[in-house]
Amino acid sequence: MSASLERFAQAKLADLDAAALRRRLAVTVRGPGAEAEREGRALVSFSCNDYLGLARDPRVVAAAREAAARYGAGAGGSRLVTGNHPLLPALEARLARHKGKEAALVFGSGYLANLGITPALVGPRDLVLVDALAHSCLWAGARMSAAAVLRFPHNDVAALEALLEQNRTGRERAMILTERVFSMDGDRGSVPEILALAERYDAWTLVDDAHGLGVVEPGERAPLEMGTLSKSLGSYGGYLCASRAVIDLLTSRARSFVYTTGLPPASAAAALEALTILEAEPERAARPLRLAQRFTARLGLPEAESAVVPILVGTAEDALALSAALEARGFLVVAIRPPTVPAGTARLRVAFSAAHGEAEVDALAEAIAALR
Numbered sequence: 499m500s501a502s503l504e505r506f507a508q509a510k511l512a513d514l515d516a517a518a519l520r521r522r523l524a525v526t527v528r529g530p531g532a533e534a535e536r537e538g539r540a541l542v543s544f545s546c547n548d549y550l551g552l553a554r555d556p557r558v559v560a561a562a563r564e565a566a567a568r569y570g571a572g573a574g575g576s577r578l579v580t581g582n583h584p585l586l587p588a589l590e591a592r593l594a595r596h597k598g599k600e601a602a603l604v605f606g607s608g609y610l611a612n613l614g615i616t617p618a619l620v621g622p623r624d625l626v627l628v629d630a631l632a633h634s635c636l637w638a639g640a641r642m643s644a645a646a647v648l649r650f651p652h653n654d655v656a657a658l659e660a661l662l663e664q665n666r667t668g669r670e671r672a673m674i675l676t677e678r679v680f681s682m683d684g685d686r687g688s689v690p691e692i693l694a695l696a697e698r699y700d701a702w703t704l705v706d707d708a709h710g711l712g713v714v715e716p717g718e719r720a721p722l723e724m725g726t727l728s729k730s731l732g733s734y735g736g737y738l739c740a741s742r743a744v745i746d747l748l749t750s751r752a753r754s755f756v757y758t759t760g761l762p763p764a765s766a767a768a769a770l771e772a773l774t775i776l777e778a779e780p781e782r783a784a785r786p787l788r789l790a791q792r793f794t795a796r797l798g799l800p801e802a803e804s805a806v807v808p809i810l811v812g813t814a815e816d817a818l819a820l821s822a823a824l825e826a827r828g829f830l831v832v833a834i835r836p837p838t839v840p841a842g843t844a845r846l847r848v849a850f851s852a853a854h855g856e857a858e859v860d861a862l863a864e865a866i867a868a869l870r
């Protein structure tokens with residue numbers, strides 16, 4: 499009946515196999531600590547974004563359990579209908595305070611936040627400038643806005659200025675999309691320089707803080723600060739922090755907010771508890787970056803700027819082989835291949851967590867040094 503569909507899928511899969519770009523799911527049981535069990539083998543994971551080790555923290559898990567018992571497993575509706583349970587405004591107030599912003603809006607995920615924010619603020623008569631290495635969902639939001647979308651070379655503020663100079667006039671509104679910490683490279687966006695430029699050209703800057711929150715010093719705040727509850731906060735969901743007016747506008751106009759079910763009570767409660775712990779335990783928050791810097795020093799790599807350190811390999815095949823060799827030595831370091839990263843830059847992405855011990859970090863550095 500759908501023979502052509504089957505043929506299409508099989509041919510595409512064969513192409514992906516030939517290029518070593520097919521992706522497969524592996525059942526993984528995380529924890530305790532930085533442990534991850536796969537196919538019955540206990541590995542030390544350097545591939546989790548749970549930077550502060552909070553996803554399995556007993557206090558966070560208890561908060562999730564209590565919220566589910568009290569408010570139910572699901573929100574039961576979209577936020578604007580009946581899904582706005584009390585934990586959501588409570589979480590928004592805490593996020594806004596943490597970020598030094600007037601207000602916040604919680605979305606179903608970070609991906610959904612970025613799908614909703616840009617199209618709610620700009621349209622066909624407008625301009626969006628996106629860092630070349632920005633996350634897939636920032637690009638998706640930019641394209642959905644139907645504005646003119648231009649890419650600027652990664653972190654190249656001079657090139658960004660040239661693009662603004664050439665393209666800003668004649669466009670009503672303009673946005674610049676960047677990240678505080680880039681997800682696959684671990685380097686930091688040039689946020690202060692971009693904010694200064696944005697001021698001069700009347701452009702609105704959206705900073706994606708998915709990998710920054712709780713891990714790196716935030717520095718200057720952008721007018722639009724989005725992020726996720728799913729990484730350092732160990733839960734699930736996304737958010738935007740901004741002025742009251744911007745948040746009120748998005749509450750009415752962001753389609754990925756309006757037309758989807760509210761975040762489950764357990765996820766909101768877990769994120770709230772994790773935020774409390776993050777603020778109360780600065781030594782925990784300082785740990786992932788310190789471990790990443792210990793690792794880069796051991797391997798003679800440029801000093802880590804975040805909890806993420808890339809080990810550039812090149813081809814997808816070589817990245818998979820290095821990942822497999824590390825797995826045989828007890829380390830889980832997943833290979834990152836195109837199109838997640840540009841062609842020819844397949845890599846291992848090493849992510850550090852407060853749950854790692856110094857000895858585990860040193861052992862990984864030794865294993866990598868021996869294999870390269």
Ligand SMILES: *Cc1c(COP(=O)(O)O)cnc(C)c1O
Pocket residue numbers: 607608609610612633635677681706708709726727728734735736
């Ligand atoms: C993970 C990530 C997101 C998406 O967040 P989710 O909550 O996982 O959907 C958005 N932006 C960046 C930069 C990310 O790394």
